[in-house]
Amino acid sequence: MNRDGWSGLVLLALAGGYYWATGAIPNSTLEDEVGAIGLPRALAIALAVLGLILAVRGFLAARATAAAGNTGTAIEDEERDARIPRALGFLAFGAAYVLLLPYVGYFISVALLIASVALYEGAPKRWTVPVAALGGALLYWAVFVKLLGVNQPVGTLFQGLF
Amino acid sequence: MATFWDIIHLLTGTPLIFVAIMGLVWGILGGALPGISASITMALVLPFTYTMDPAMAIALLACVYIGAEYGGSIPAILIRTPGTNSCAATVIDGYELNRQGRAGEALGISLMSGVVGSLFGLAMLVLLTEPLSWLALAFTPPSYFGLGILGLSVIASMTGGSLVRGLAAAVIGLMIATVGTDPISGVTRFTFDVPDLLNGVEPVLVMVGLFALTELMSQSGSTDLTQLKESVRIRLPSLSMMNKLKRSQTIGCVLGLFEGLTPGGGGSIAAFMSYNEARRWSKTPEKFGKGSEEGVAAPETANNTVASTALIPLLSFGIPSSNSTAVLLGGLLMHGLLPGPRLFEQNPQVIDSLYVGSFVAIIAQIGVGILLLPAAVWLVNRPRPYRAGFIFALILSGIYTLNNSGFDLGIALALGVVGYFMRLCKFPFLPMILGVVLGHMVESSYRRSLVLSDGDMMVFLQDPICVGLLLAAAGFVIYSLTREVLDARKAKLKEAHG
Secondary structure (H helix, E strand, O other), X not given: OOHHHHHHHHHHHXXXXXXXXXXXXXXXXXXXXXXXXXXXXXXXXXXXXXXXXXXXXXXXXXXXXXXXXXXXXXXXXXXXXXXXXXXXXXXXXXXXXXXXXXXXXXXHHHHHHHHHHHHHOOOOOOOHHHHHHHHHHHHHHHHHHHHOOOOOOOOHHHOOOO | OOOHHHHHHHHHHOOHHXXXXXXXXXXXXXXXXXXXXXXXXXXXXXXXXXXXXXXXXXXXXXHHHHHHHHHOHHHHHHHOOOOOHHHHHHHHHHHHHXXXXXXXXXXXXXXHHHHHHHXXXXXHHHHHXXXXXXXXXXXXXXXXXXXXXXXXXXXXXXOOOOHHHHHHHHXXXXXXXXXXXXXXXXXXXXXXXXXXXXXOOOHXXXXXXXXXXXXXXXXXXXXXXXXXXXXXXXXXXXXXXXXXXXXXXXXXXXXXXXXXXXXXXXXHHHXXXXXXXXXXXXXXXXXXXXXXXXXXXXXXXXXXXXXXXXXXXXXXXXXXXXXXXXXXXXXXXXXXXOOOHXXXXXXHHHHHHHHHHHHHHHHHHHHHXXXXXXXXXHHHHXXXXXXXXXXXXXXXXXXXXXXXXXXXXXXXXXXXXXXXHHHHOOOOOXXXXXXXXXXHHHHHHHHHHHHHOOOOOOHHHHOHHHHHHHHHHHXXXXXXXXXXXXXXXXXXXXXXXX
């Protein structure tokens, strides 16, 4: 199955899940002709149709490729697929930041984020990493907390200290 | 239209000058970073505008756009890597001039051509947008429905070669727009008892997730490109050189105006078209590709013109024709400003600030551009791993300022994953953004119209503005589809003939 085929199947699953979720939309006494459920159901059906078209197109294209005797994937596609775990790993630092933020607070979370992303992206393991991380955290803390007055979390671990 | 005293008040009684210059600085620095497009630069600053005065916020975003268009030409000329997509045409002769040791001259031509294009674009914006606002008083709920449909019809030209993928992206965007409280009955939809979802998913989260986070994820693991020369200095063109560039700048202005007004046009197309036309009309076409000054002037004039003229359909009809104008639309919506005719009627101060702020930014661009070059070069030369860490931290810090909510961070990260896979599977982003920002208007005006007419669908055909807008939308879709089919046929024929 090629890219179109897989995307089509994902869209079909998304359309099915979304349609199922419309069942939880409550009725209202202010209901109009279309209702709160009207557009969501129409969208679910539209997405299902589009997903089906993509899936069929992908299936036919894959069959044509196989019939032509070319079963291998392009080098470009293989390289692209190999980069997926790396990209998702990058975002995992963001998820860790979200989880840590309420506990260790803004300053430490930002410093950890900058340091870990820099190392993950290939920065040499030298003193510059913690210095850049702490400098960056200080800069962002000054801009967001002091200058813009954003109520960034102090962190439950340090609540008594500040 | 603002009076002379209104303008004086804006310049002296508000922080507009400061805002315009800050936007310009941010735009130039962001645009100079390879991989950070004008729309990403704008999306990064979007969360900061949340607590600002709406007029200042919109002026800031417009000035970021202006700055990013010039900033993108810096790496295009110095390291053959366009900072923004619309500077791709500048690479051809800009980098050649750099190789000949004339980088400062190329940067100067780019800067001054950008100023010429921006001033022309701004003049057109002021002249053309105001008359269109006269339609404001005649707009009814069916007209707004027609307007929303016309906006969505832009999708037809933004599908990146696959209409099905573009439509699917738009439907997903519309689905996201249905999350939250229903605009007519007030019941909740797809909130799953999560209080943070009651107000729906903010468009800014979708934009930051799709544009900025997806770009960072895609760049993960890539290696640094050539470093910029630290010693380069801008050399502004002489009067005789400006005279020589007149023809190519005029071509850039005209095509920039045309492409800015065309939904789906954008700076890249305008820049390449201008480059080609400038070569065709040049007295020295043989110099193109070998370090022609006109080859830098034409695309830079064009893409800077588009930065202003693309705001005409956005401000007058609420139609974003590019990623950058979609971000600006997100900024308008974030501040509760309904894009389109009502904006002129109810919030003239927003329009005035945008015009005056843009003018300040364009004029200041000459000085700021020269002064900021060393900073831009320094920033581009920072090692990519640190840059990625700082940008990621900036994005997450910015998102938190919206509602002081960790939930928003989670939504943006999730949308980053969605965007990454959409990009892998070649799904375009703009249709999804359009779905998110226009979904609410389309649904609520459609249903409001039916409530007013007791369910009679003829209400849409009885409103002449609605009919006109729907016909325009249909015409636009048919034109885009025909072009797509013809292009595909042409490509097949080319393939068949080797």
